[in-house]
Amino acid sequence: MPSIIFFHPDGRRQQIEASEGESAMQAATRHDISGILAECGGNAMCATCHVYVDEAWLARLPAMGGDEDALLDGAAAERQANSRLSCQIRLAADLDGLVLSLPDRQT
Amino acid sequence: MSATSRIDHAASAQAAPAGVPNLDVDPFSTEFFEDPHPIHQALREAGPLVWLDKWGVYGVARYAEVHAVLNDPLTFCSSRGVGLSDFAKEKPWRPQSIILEADPPAHTRTRAVLAQVLSPTAMKGVREHFTAMAAAKVDELLARRSFDAVADLAEAYPLSVFPDAMGLKQEGRENLLPYASLVFNSFGPPNQLRQEAIERSAPHQAYVAAQCQRENLAPGGFGACVHARADAGDITAEEAPLLVRSLLSAGLDTTVNGIGAAIYCLARFPDQLQRLRGDPTLARNAFEEAIRYESPVQTFFRTTTREVELAGHRIGEGEKVLMFLGAANRDPRRWENPDSYDVTRRTSGHVGFGSGIHMCVGQLLARVEGEVMLAAIARKVAAIEITGPVKRRYNNTLRGLESLPITISPA
Ligand code: HEM
Ligand code: FES
Numbered sequence: 001m002p003s004i005i006f007f008h009p010d011g012r013r014q015q016i017e018a019s020e021g022e023s024a025m026q027a028a029t030r031h032d033i034s035g036i037l038a039e040c041g042g043n044a045m046c047a048t049c050h051v052y053v054d055e056a057w058l059a060r061l062p063a064m065g066g067d068e069d070a071l072l073d074g075a076a077a078e079r080q081a082n083s084r085l086s087c088q089i090r091l092a093a094d095l096d097g098l099v100l101s102l103p104d105r106q107t
Numbered sequence: 108m109s110a111t112s113r114i115d116h117a118a119s120a121q122a123a124p125a126g127v128p129n130l131d132v133d134p135f136s137t138e139f140f141e142d143p144h145p146i147h148q149a150l151r152e153a154g155p156l157v158w159l160d161k162w163g164v165y166g167v168a169r170y171a172e173v174h175a176v177l178n179d180p181l182t183f184c185s186s187r188g189v190g191l192s193d194f195a196k197e198k199p200w201r202p203q204s205i206i207l208e209a210d211p212p213a214h215t216r217t218r219a220v221l222a223q224v225l226s227p228t229a230m231k232g233v234r235e236h237f238t239a240m241a242a243a244k245v246d247e248l249l250a251r252r253s254f255d256a257v258a259d260l261a262e263a264y265p266l267s268v269f270p271d272a273m274g275l276k277q278e279g280r281e282n283l284l285p286y287a288s289l290v291f292n293s294f295g296p297p298n299q300l301r302q303e304a305i306e307r308s309a310p311h312q313a314y315v316a317a318q319c320q321r322e323n324l325a326p327g328g329f330g331a332c333v334h335a336r337a338d339a340g341d342i343t344a345e346e347a348p349l350l351v352r353s354l355l356s357a358g359l360d361t362t363v364n365g366i367g368a369a370i371y372c373l374a375r376f377p378d379q380l381q382r383l384r385g386d387p388t389l390a391r392n393a394f395e396e397a398i399r400y401e402s403p404v405q406t407f408f409r410t411t412t413r414e415v416e417l418a419g420h421r422i423g424e425g426e427k428v429l430m431f432l433g434a435a436n437r438d439p440r441r442w443e444n445p446d447s448y449d450v451t452r453r454t455s456g457h458v459g460f461g462s463g464i465h466m467c468v469g470q471l472l473a474r475v476e477g478e479v480m481l482a483a484i485a486r487k488v489a490a491i492e493i494t495g496p497v498k499r500r501y502n503n504t505l506r507g508l509e510s511l512p513i514t515i516s517p518a
Contacts (some may be wrong), residue, residue, distance in 0.1 A: 029455050038455040039395065039474065043466045047227045067222070074227025107391055107478075 002096040009104040018091045024100065025049040025087035035102030042087035047071040048106040049086040054099035058082050060087055067100055077103030123158035127420055133161045135295045140501045143405065144446070146226030147434035155418035162191060164408070164427040168434035170416055170441035170458070174429055176409055178463040179259040183409035183428060185465060186210040190294030190408055191427060199294055200305050201312065205349050207357070208467065213347050214464065217350060220341055221468045226333045227434065230471050237268050238479040245483040249517050253494060254370060256374070256511040264480055269359050272472075273320055273351075282314035288502060289359030294407065295503025300333060315322020315355055319348035319515050324367050329354060335462040358469050364507035367392050368401035369481055372448045373511055374491040377448045384518070387485035394477030398459035402433030402449045407461070432458045434504065 004027055018027035028036040028049075029067045040046035044067045053061060061084065064072075067104065068085050084098065123129035130153055132146050133139060139146055150157055150168035157166045165425040167173050176183045185208055188194045194203060203209075206217045223229075244264050250253055262284065270280050289311060292304040317323060324330035330351045373380040373393070383389050411426045422428070436457050437445040460467035467473070497510030 007407075029453060032453065040460075040466060040470065041456045041462060042461060045222070045468075046471065061513060070223065071227060074229075074231065076227075 002091045002093060002098065004028070004037060005097065005099045006035070007099070007101040008035060014102065020092055022091055023087050024051070024089040024091060024098065025085075028086060032104070036086060036106065037106045038087060039095075039107075040087075040104040044068055044071065044085060044088060048074045049090065050075045050077060050103050051084055051086045051089075052080055052090075052105060053082045053084050054081060054101070057095070057098050060095065064088065075103070076105045076107050084097070090095065112160060121163055123160065124277035124420070124422075127156055127158045127165070128153040129158040129160050130166075131160050134159070134166075135162075135298055135300070135503050139271075139302075140506070141342070141499055142162070143433060143506070144437070145439065147297065147431060150305075150431060151434055151438055156420050156422075159330055159429065162427075162429075164191065165422060166428050166429040166431060167417075168273060168431040168438075170435040170438040172459055173430045173432065173435035174462055175260075175417070176428060177458065177461060177465070178212060179232075180214075180409075180464050181501055182414045182415050183453070184210045185214070185409060187410035187425075188408065191296045191476070192420045192428060193410060193425070195410075195425065200308075203218065204351065204353055204356075205346055206353050206468070210463065212225060213243065217342060217346065218464065218468065220333065220336045221350060223336070223470055224329050224458065225469055229329075229332075230475050233268075233472075234475055234479070236480045237475055238482075240268050240481040241476075241483040242487075245487050249487060249515060252516070253512070253514040256368055256370045257500075257508050258510075260480075261507075261511075262363050262364045264366060265359055265362045265476060269362065272329055273354060274325035275357070279314045279318070282311045283359050283362070286311040286315050286386070287356060288505070290356045291404075291445040291502050291504040293503075298503070300501060300503050316348075316353060318355065321347070323415075324351065330508075339502040357467075357474060358472070359379075360505060361469070362473050364505050365394070365398055365473055365477055366480055366513070367507050368403055369397035369477060370491070370513075371497075371508060371511055372400060373399045373481075374493050374511070376448050378490075379492065380491060383450050383481065383485045384489070387482050387516055389450045390481035390485055391474060392452070392454060393481050394474065395454040395457070396450055396452050397477075398450060398473075399452075399454050399457035401434045401506060402436050402459050403502060403506055404459065404461075406431055487518055488515050490516045492516075 002018050004016050004018050014032040025038050029038055037048035039048045068088050072079050072083050155169050155172050159166050177381045289304040289308050292300045295301045321334045333350045334347045383393050407430055409428050413424050415422050437443050460470045492514045494514045497511055498509040499509050500509035
């Protein structure tokens, strides 16, 4: 079971247990992580599941698709080089311990 | 065409396939429109897959199966129509939609165009104006105190922002709502609602066809943005007007019924209005929850492209499957206290905007309209009281009200 560590904008750390095969967004909403809205339910259509990926993990994530790239340009919080949509991060054993920071806003 | 298609459908109303529970309910009847919830429950409880005797089609009403069908577009296709009518057997009443009624790969290309035109970035461009218009509308209604929340708010507000955002001319806009009502009635069976709507459709169709042309769309609007993508070579010059038509078909009556649903919820559940007033940042979620709770778009069909197993039953090729979005959005297997309207609920995953590749491409625009209207109400309105008879509007697909007389008091 991969775990994910979230950092809230105020620095608070929250660790959750995810299931293999689900997305980081699904794990976050299941555990009621407040900074993830996921208004489109994971369809890569809303950009309200935006996260900043810890540098150490960035290269280990699958490449971003064109939809994701375009959506991130419109994300409510500033897009950075390590911005991703958490609904597009599928969790596997090799992502155990993934560190994600939450933006200060999603809308 | 009406007489023959009626006979066709009657003839096709064959017996339920073995093992599939059958129900004698009509989701396109006045009884259903007045109160779909007991029927939704009966459908969900009968089984994961049901057979509807009246129209000779399969139905899914539980969240898991509705979600599964929505997310398997190659098996459950849209190109044979998302209404009861099967385009493989019956000519569509209007030229087929090149997005809603299309499958990949054709859908992928047209979808990308509308997704860009209605992107989060594009929303930043309209948000400020939409916010100011919502505040002005609520101020105007506060001065009147008593009014019809359907005509004067749920219709008036989207009409004050959407046609301008599209870049439409002033004249002829009175055709927009009748046209949309026609489109959403047309997804239903050949009942009186559908047949009468189509019989009276000529002037509305002519208006919409003309407004989809490039020369009738003001620069900078969503309509012109679609045409600009033809210059870029992403779509052809013939496809552009059809994509504009999709926005005119689906972009107005839906938000009218969405905002209407939210106002009706806040009027019926004053404790939720007070929570919203206490924290106006809940406005966006209060709108989203109203979409889950009322599901302004109640149903869509798919058609099977092959033999497929669903919930343990074998479904043949070329079968229509009716998805009850409204029933899925209140399925107790998925939602806690599904029948309560809760502005703080985690709404992610509801299927009021659909799910999968056809999930509403205008959802961001709908949310902007809903959020800024509810935020204005949260800041300016202290109480909403229903002051007269609430009348339902009948449509084969859209759930909403004809009339909602209310009185509001200032904060
Ligand atoms: C509260 C408001 C709205 C609701 C409840 C709603 C609901 C839906 C649903 C359920 C679908 C899925 C159809 C399917 O799976 O076959 C859909 C698709 C669509 N909607 Fe919306 N909608 C809303 C607002 C809008 C707006 C504002 C626009 C345009 C400006 C729009 C344009 C479309 C289009 C073009 C599609 C077809 C997308 C595709 O097939 O890829 N909708 N909508
Ligand atoms: S949940 Fe909507 S883009 Fe990720």
